[in-house]
Amino acid sequence: MKVRVRFAKYGSIRYLGHLDMMRFFQKANRRAKLPIAYSEGFHPHQIMSFASPLGVGITSDGEYMDLTLSAEMSCDEILECLQEQMTEEVKIVSVQRLQEDCHKAMAILEAASYIVFFKDYTGSVPLSAEALEEEVQKHILDAKQVLVEKETKKSTREVDLRPLIYDMKLHGGFEEALADKILPDWRENEFLLSTEDPYFTMTLCARSSDNVKPQLLMNYLMQQIGVKEEEFAIGIHRLDMLAAQDDKLVSLEEFETVS
Amino acid sequence: MRKLALKDNVLMQIDKSARYIGNEINSIMKKAEDVDIRYAFCFPDVYEIGMSHLGIQILYEMFNRREDVWCERVYSPWPDLTKIMKEEKIPLFTLESQDPVKDFDFLGITLQYEMCYTNVLQILELSDIPFMAVDRREEHPIVMGGGPCTYNPEPIADFFDIFYIGEGEMQFDAIFDLYKEMKHSGNYSRNAFLHAVAKIPGIYVPSLYQVSYDEKGFITEFIPTEEDIPAVIKRQVDMDMDHAPYPKKPLIPYVRATQDRVVLEIMRGCIRGCRFCQAGMVYRPNREKKLSTLQEYATKMLDNTGYEEISLSSLSSSDYSHLPEFIDYLIEECEKRHVNISLPSLRIDAFSLDVMSKVQDIKKSSLTFAPEAGSQRMRNVINKGLTKEVILNGAKQAFVGGWNKVKLYFMLGLPTETEEDIKAIPDLAEEMAELYYDTVPKEQRHGRCNINISTSFFVPKPFTPLQWASMLPAKEYLNRAGILKDHMREELNHKSISYQYHEAYTTVLEGVLARGDRKISQVILKAYEKGCYFDAWTEFFVPEKWEEAFAECGIDPDFYTIRERDLKEILPWDFIDVGITRSFFEREWDRAIHQQVITPNCRQQCSGCGCRSFEGGVCYEG
Numbered sequence: 001m002k003v004r005v006r007f008a009k010y011g012s013i014r015y016l017g018h019l020d021m022m023r024f025f026q027k028a029n030r031r032a033k034l035p036i037a038y039s040e041g042f043h044p045h046q047i048m049s050f051a052s053p054l055g056v057g058i059t060s061d062g063e064y065m066d067l068t069l070s071a072e073m074s075c076d077e078i079l080e081c082l083q084e085q086m087t088e089e090v091k092i093v094s095v096q097r098l099q100e101d102c103h104k105a106m107a108i109l110e111a112a113s114y115i116v117f118f119k120d121y122t123g124s125v126p127l128s129a130e131a132l133e134e135e136v137q138k139h140i141l142d143a144k145q146v147l148v149e150k151e152t153k154k155s156t157r158e159v160d161l162r163p164l165i166y167d168m169k170l171h172g173g174f175e176e177a178l179a180d181k182i183l184p185d186w187r188e189n190e191f192l193l194s195t196e197d198p199y200f201t202m203t204l205c206a207r208s209s210d211n212v213k214p215q216l217l218m219n220y221l222m223q224q225i226g227v228k229e230e231e232f233a234i235g236i237h238r239l240d241m242l243a244a245q246d247d248k249l250v251s252l253e254e255f256e257t258v259s
Numbered sequence: 260m261r262k263l264a265l266k267d268n269v270l271m272q273i274d275k276s277a278r279y280i281g282n283e284i285n286s287i288m289k290k291a292e293d294v295d296i297r298y299a300f301c302f303p304d305v306y307e308i309g310m311s312h313l314g315i316q317i318l319y320e321m322f323n324r325r326e327d328v329w330c331e332r333v334y335s336p337w338p339d340l341t342k343i344m345k346e347e348k349i350p351l352f353t354l355e356s357q358d359p360v361k362d363f364d365f366l367g368i369t370l371q372y373e374m375c376y377t378n379v380l381q382i383l384e385l386s387d388i389p390f391m392a393v394d395r396r397e398e399h400p401i402v403m404g405g406g407p408c409t410y411n412p413e414p415i416a417d418f419f420d421i422f423y424i425g426e427g428e429m430q431f432d433a434i435f436d437l438y439k440e441m442k443h444s445g446n447y448s449r450n451a452f453l454h455a456v457a458k459i460p461g462i463y464v465p466s467l468y469q470v471s472y473d474e475k476g477f478i479t480e481f482i483p484t485e486e487d488i489p490a491v492i493k494r495q496v497d498m499d500m501d502h503a504p505y506p507k508k509p510l511i512p513y514v515r516a517t518q519d520r521v522v523l524e525i526m527r528g529c530i531r532g533c534r535f536c537q538a539g540m541v542y543r544p545n546r547e548k549k550l551s552t553l554q555e556y557a558t559k560m561l562d563n564t565g566y567e568e569i570s571l572s573s574l575s576s577s578d579y580s581h582l583p584e585f586i587d588y589l590i591e592e593c594e595k596r597h598v599n600i601s602l603p604s605l606r607i608d609a610f611s612l613d614v615m616s617k618v619q620d621i622k623k624s625s626l627t628f629a630p631e632a633g634s635q636r637m638r639n640v641i642n643k644g645l646t647k648e649v650i651l652n653g654a655k656q657a658f659v660g661g662w663n664k665v666k667l668y669f670m671l672g673l674p675t676e677t678e679e680d681i682k683a684i685p686d687l688a689e690e691m692a693e694l695y696y697d698t699v700p701k702e703q704r705h706g707r708c709n710i711n712i713s714t715s716f717f718v719p720k721p722f723t724p725l726q727w728a729s730m731l732p733a734k735e736y737l738n739r740a741g742i743l744k745d746h747m748r749e750e751l752n753h754k755s756i757s758y759q760y761h762e763a764y765t766t767v768l769e770g771v772l773a774r775g776d777r778k779i780s781q782v783i784l785k786a787y788e789k790g791c792y793f794d795a796w797t798e799f800f801v802p803e804k805w806e807e808a809f810a811e812c813g814i815d816p817d818f819y820t821i822r823e824r825d826l827k828e829i830l831p832w833d834f835i836d837v838g839i840t841r842s843f844f845e846r847e848w849d850r851a852i853h854q855q856v857i858t859p860n861c862r863q864q865c866s867g868c869g870c871r872s873f874e875g876g877v878c879y880e881g
Binding site: 011012017020024026027028029030031038041042043045056057087120191 | 261262263266267268270271275276277280282284511513514515561562563564565566567596597599619620623
């Protein structure tokens with residue numbers, strides 16, 4: 001059977017890179033004694049795949065790992081066994097059974113939604129919600145094109161981000177309970193996460209060919225409003241990953257799953 | 260969440276920040292206020308290396324079993340972080356509590372190789388602890404050293420308050436009890452504790468010993484400064500391997516460590532008696548764990564970690580009495596679990612080839628032989644009782660079995676080595692290559708065979724029969740590597756043979772640090788002040804700075820390396836009693852250099868090294 005595991009990553013575990021996170025789960029799956037299916041050969045590996053890597057320093061509520069099991073096990077039991085093997089900063093959110101003919105999460109991933117906030121800001125342009133709202137409207141939402149230089153391994157090319165931005169909103173002040181949950185160290189680090197500080201939510205294309213990183217978009221926006229790159233640092237929290245279904249975006253948690 | 264010592268902006272600008280966050284699976288958290296003793300255990304190298312070390316994991320488990328002790332870990336911050344910590348004055352911290360090391364009761368540093376000595380100074384500096392033991396005050400942690408390098412602790416004696424000589428399993432309870440008792444009764448002062456702890460067997464407090472030298476630099480006297488301090492320090496040995504503490508729930512690093520697998524120590528010691536090998540001497544007598552103990556540990560450790568590989572650890576796994584039964588058990592258990600088995604240090608013979616063909620992909624793996632010397636005469640000198648016939652027979656069986664990649668390990672610069680001995684190395688590789696083409700029919704070959712020669716330069720170590728031997732100048736080492744290379748190119752099948760050798764100056768420096776005396780401390784400090792650290796890493800090692808440090812201290816490194824030492828000379832490490840008699844080492848030196856004959860291994864015949872006095876292990880088998 002195939003299952004999709006949704007997990008969340010908070011606090012200090014955000015410093016683990018994608019490969020380390022994969023290795024963490026490979027060991028956890030074994031400790032949890034899940035009946036994982038293995039590849040053939042002298043060095044068998046677990047049949048598992050991640051929807052999309054998460055950069056170092058980013059927290060998340062919507063990470064996905066697809067597993068193939070060689071025996072039946074209830075989703076509740078899988079969740080329970082796996083959760084027992086996590087550190088307190090990794091939460092198993094849900095386990096869903098997948099249709100047998102489902103696609104790889106990686107292949108159907110269409111978009112990802114994020115919270116973007118300021119870790120640090122030293123610029124002179126005021127960072128008030130009202131002022132920013134206008135700028136977002138003008139430079140992003142109403143703009144015909146959002147042209148940025150995108151660096152690839154070989155060269156830089158100009159890309160229009162506008163069609164890849166599905167949604168972008170500005171919010172007046174951060175919720176303290178949320179800040180405490182995802183980044184309990186926000187006060188020590190003086191991140192701008194108080195009830196006064198504005199932040200963004202955004203849904204950006206995450207197809208492997210057209211993945212838009214929030215940093216790229218934020219660099220563009222801040223440049224438009226006259227803030228230099230060394231004057232701000234952003235923090236990112238991934239909310240969820242989404243697939244396209246009947247012209248709508250739905251969470252991977254609900255896509256091709258068996259209810 | 261956990262409080263981290265490093266701020267987000269620091270963690271986001273350094274490489275592999277997960278090295279510094281702690282909280283790994285199976286790490287042990289306690290409350291500082293609930294314990295009497297806080298022990299910071301340090302491996303003075305980068306996290307991935309330090310986390311691969313079994314010794315710390317054993318003692319971490321053992322210390323933390325005590326309710327009154329919290330043992331935490333600390334490793335060398337990588338140069339990127341070191342720079343930031345110095346600039347921003349961030350004190351070095353342990354991984355578990357993230358608290359500054361300077362607030363601990365003890366800082367224990369394991370000394371596994373000489374090239375880490377400058378990293379010890381890095382640890383002290385970042386912890387804000389004075390380099391010299393003599394400058395430390397009541398508020399500073401007691402700085403302890405342990406591990407193989409303490410069989411000659413003299414070059415670093417000035418930096419340590421205490422050395423522990425031998426296996427940690429034995430005396431730590433006594434040390435902790437003493438410390439706690441003195442603290443509680445109000446009798447504690449740094450000096451009073453050092454004086455009292457020096458009476459515990461195996462404990463060496465360098466400040467309580469006086470060394471005198473003659474005008475040429477030779478040691479004339481090495482004596483305790485006070486009457487009640489022992490003149491000789493006895494190595495501590497744990498004779499009960501089946502009940503010794505062992506980490507059945509080892510720590511699992513987030514960052515991929517060098518040893519990314521379950522490591523199971525199957526025995527301690529070695530029966531072979533190779534004359535260059537310090538481990539083969541100072542871990543005597545050979546002590547095996549029971550088969551049932553190993554079976555239990557293997558399953559528990561795999562259950563508790565989820566590792567996908569298990570590796571056996573010992574100096575010579577082929578000599579473990581129940582190896583076939585244990586391997587059968589492992590193969591069956593690991594197949595069920597889809598776990599790989601890695602088997603280093605197996606002698607190549609019919610049995611090991613059969614086992615390896617079951618556990619690895621022959622086409623991808625290579626076989627390793629360690630003849631250590633090319634000619635039989637040279638192998639007799641070092642007591643490597645391996646003959647050419649045995650090596651070639653092993654290779655032949657391997658070729659028939661489908662292997663075509665072979666690694667051969669040798670040493671250059673061994674005592675009495677001649678040009679003939681050097682040339683015998685590529686000659687052996689050539690014979691092996693010819694054997695491949697004679698044995699494996701053309702249609703069954705997957706291209707050429709691949710014989711890889713690798714040489715290191717010999718460094719005489721304390722407490723080995725070759726401890727008196729002379730070394731060579733760096734240039735001469737390179738010359739000898741050149742002879743080998745030139746001769747290899749003349750071989751018929753030279754296209755099937757490749758050659759790699761280690762750096763020469765590192766060898767010379769390792770030689771000085773291995774057999775130096777207390778005068779070397781100032782050179783290490785000077786080199787560190789010039790910016791030397793991570794010397795074990797080729798990319799950071801700067802020989803010129805070390806040369807300058809020797810010159811500025813007025814110390815001639817050749818004094819420690821080039822001359823052959825006289826049997827009458829007082830060696831810097833003579834005050835340590837490892838349990839092997841001086842007369843055994845002298846006999847073995849004579850059999851090496853003059854008679855050039857093999858000494859039988861411990862199972863063939865006892866050579867009377869003195870370790871029977873430990874009353875167990877191989878000396879009492881059967």
